[in-house]
Amino acid sequence: MESLLDQSSLFLQQLVNGITLGGVYALIAVGYTMVYGVIQLINFAHGEIYMLGAFLAYTMVTVLGIPFFAAFILTILICACFGIILDFVAYRPLRNAPRLAALITAIGMSIFLQNLALMIWGSQIKSYPRDMFPAIFLKPALSIGEVSMTWMQVFMLSITVLFMVILHLIIHKTKIGTAMRAVSQDKTTSALMGIGVNRVISFTFAIGSAMGGMAGVLVGLYYNAIFPTMGYIAGIKAFAAAVLGGIGSVPGAMLGGGVLGIAEVMGAGYISSEYRDGISYAVMIAVILFKPSGLIGRQIGEKV
Amino acid sequence: MLRLEDVDSHYRKIHALKGISLRVREKSICCLIGANGAGKSTTLMAISGIQPISSGTIKFGGDPIQKLAPEEIVRRGVVQVPEGRRIFPDLTVKENLVLGAYLRKEKRKVAESMENSFELFPILKERREQMGGTLSGGEQQMLAIARALMGIPRLLLLDEPSLGLAPLVVEQIMGIIRRIRDDGVTILLVEQNAQAALELGDYGYVIETGQVVLEDKAQALLENPRVKEAYLG
Numbered sequence: 428m429e430s431l432l433d434q435s436s437l438f439l440q441q442l443v444n445g446i447t448l449g450g451v452y453a454l455i456a457v458g459y460t461m462v463y464g465v466i467q468l469i470n471f472a473h474g475e476i477y478m479l480g481a482f483l484a485y486t487m488v489t490v491l492g493i494p495f496f497a498a499f500i501l502t503i504l505i506c507a508c509f510g511i512i513l514d515f516v517a518y519r520p521l522r523n524a525p526r527l528a529a530l531i532t533a534i535g536m537s538i539f540l541q542n543l544a545l546m547i548w549g550s551q552i553k554s555y556p557r558d559m560f561p562a563i564f565l566k567p568a569l570s571i572g573e574v575s576m577t578w579m580q581v582f583m584l585s586i587t588v589l590f591m592v593i594l595h596l597i598i599h600k601t602k603i604g605t606a607m608r609a610v611s612q613d614k615t616t617s618a619l620m621g622i623g624v625n626r627v628i629s630f631t632f633a634i635g636s637a638m639g640g641m642a643g644v645l646v647g648l649y650y651n652a653i654f655p656t657m658g659y660i661a662g663i664k665a666f667a668a669a670v671l672g673g674i675g676s677v678p679g680a681m682l683g684g685g686v687l688g689i690a691e692v693m694g695a696g697y698i699s700s701e702y703r704d705g706i707s708y709a710v711m712i713a714v715i716l717f718k719p720s721g722l723i724g725r726q727i728g729e730k731v
Numbered sequence: 732m733l734r735l736e737d738v739d740s741h742y743r744k745i746h747a748l749k750g751i752s753l754r755v756r757e758k759s760i761c762c763l764i765g766a767n768g769a770g771k772s773t774t775l776m777a778i779s780g781i782q783p784i785s786s787g788t789i790k791f792g793g794d795p796i797q798k799l800a801p802e803e804i805v806r807r808g809v810v811q812v813p814e815g816r817r818i819f820p821d822l823t824v825k826e827n828l829v830l831g832a833y834l835r836k837e838k839r840k841v842a843e844s845m846e847n848s849f850e851l852f853p854i855l856k857e858r859r860e861q862m863g864g865t866l867s868g869g870e871q872q873m874l875a876i877a878r879a880l881m882g883i884p885r886l887l888l889l890d891e892p893s894l895g896l897a898p899l900v901v902e903q904i905m906g907i908i909r910r911i912r913d914d915g916v917t918i919l920l921v922e923q924n925a926q927a928a929l930e931l932g933d934y935g936y937v938i939e940t941g942q943v944v945l946e947d948k949a950q951a952l953l954e955n956p957r958v959k960e961a962y963l964g
């Protein structure tokens with residue numbers, strides 16, 4: 428009886444941790460999927476925007492002495508600008524070039540940004556000062572028996588859910604969101620409607636990068652470790668989440684992130700923590716083999 | 732109202748337009764007829780600023796527009812209904828219409844235009860929450876025209892609106908085009924269906940392999956032996 432309770436509370440605890448982590452993967456994954464949706468490019472440098480987000484907030488707090496919440500918001504805005512600049516400098520000149528050229532440029536930008544971070548911040552793992560946010564963050568917000576959720580987790584999960592809702596509203600209820608969907612379906616016709624296609628693409632990069640940067644800060648807080656290559660692994664996992672959900676589909680990225688986060692935490696807890704990263708790769712390979720369109724992706728039929 | 736002078740355009744190695752010159756007079760229907768691959772769509776895409784031109788000028792209301800971005804050309808009132816309708820398949824009928832009014836700011840007037848579209852095309856009102864891709868060919872053509880009208884065009888470019896439609900539907904569409912002209916919109920109508928186009932139009936140009944080979948009043952073209960043989964069968 429005792430051990431059964433232990434078992435189920437362990438499971439619930441893993442579930443809570445998995446959902447929190449999955450939410451962050453989802454935040455990163457929407458950036459991949461939205462950019463893929465509008466220009467069919469896998470933006471490999473997206474993981475680096477996430478990493479830069481973590482470092483920017485770190486520098487603002489430790490060097491410039493900006494309060495954490497202000498630094499958080501500033502980071503989100505700056506990352507949005509980074510996204511726009513990244514597109515403008517690296518991808519826009521290649522808009523009509525073969526897709527492989529843009530893909531290689533994306534990998535190049537990823538390596539460049541990683542090295543830039545290495546030069547600025549060094550290779551040592553940094554952590555946010557513990558006193559930068561209220562101490563209550565590390566205390567349990569609610570605990571039922573053995574299962575508990577810290578205020579940090581509550582904060583992460585609410586931010587994630589809040590921004591997912593905002594994103595959904597932008598995409599489905601605003602004119603620019605409708606234009607984003609139009610551009611992802613047919614760029615020429617979008618231009619014929621008077622839509623500034625490049626402006627819509629910039630906007631897409633801005634939103635995706637803002638959410639990526641936000642995720643960087645959240646994960647930096649959660650694991651209390653930031654380093655120049657952190658975007659690489661997180662990027663691959665979020666990309667796996669996007670593929671799992673169906674690349675190009677925003678709800679898919681949200682679902683994929685959630686599923687992957689839970690799978691990862693469960694796998695680490697029940698099988699072996701060494702498999703933690705391997706699970707993402709396994710999921711990605713399985714999806715590509717058995718259901719390339721993902722959980723809720725679909726083939727769009729051309730109608731004449 | 733619209734004047735093309737000596738317009739050349741290329742797709743990499745293909746010389747698609749070789750010195751096209753034509754004029755569209757205000758409040759008239761001008762037809763552009765020609766076989767498949769003659770360069771009709773390329774001409775319209777050049778006017779809309781999508782297809783770059785290598786030489787020549789395109790003037791609208793006296794101003795050269797060949798260097799303007801597509802959205803700027805739409806802003807000036809030149810709106811195209813592209814070949815094959817190109818409805819956004821995964822947007823609803825209503826969203827498709829909203830995008831037609833993308834550059835218009837006054838929400839209330841846009842809503843009024845939407846009501847007008849529904850009056851002109853009652854079927855679209857019934858289908859307004861449906862995805863564009865689920866409409867029939869004829870309905871999609873109506874949506875494509877309605878969407879363009881949402882932009883309040885002064886000049887409407889229509890690329891093969893009768894393509895792939897049943898004769899009865901073609902007749903309906905042609906009737907609508909006439910109504911649009913009667914409302915004061917100038918129309919440049921591209922068609923392979925020369926009969927239907929010339930019956931409706933005031934003036935026409937025949938193009939072959941990127942060049943204008945014939946131009947005349949629509950009635951005269953209908954009676955022209957060369958046109959009869961090649962396009963009216």
Ligand SMILES: Nc1ncnc2c1ncn2[C@@H]1O[C@H](COP(=O)(O)OP(=O)(O)O)[C@@H](O)[C@H]1O
Pocket residue numbers: 742745747765766767768769770771772773774
């Ligand atoms: N995207 C394209 N790339 C290369 N060649 C094209 C393209 N579109 C059209 N062409 C060529 O340009 C010429 C004119 O085509 P188009 O303007 O579409 O003719 P039409 O509309 O009269 O059927 C044709 O020879 C066609 O093969």
Ligand SMILES: [Mg+2]
Pocket residue numbers: 768771772773814890
């Ligand atoms: Mg054509």
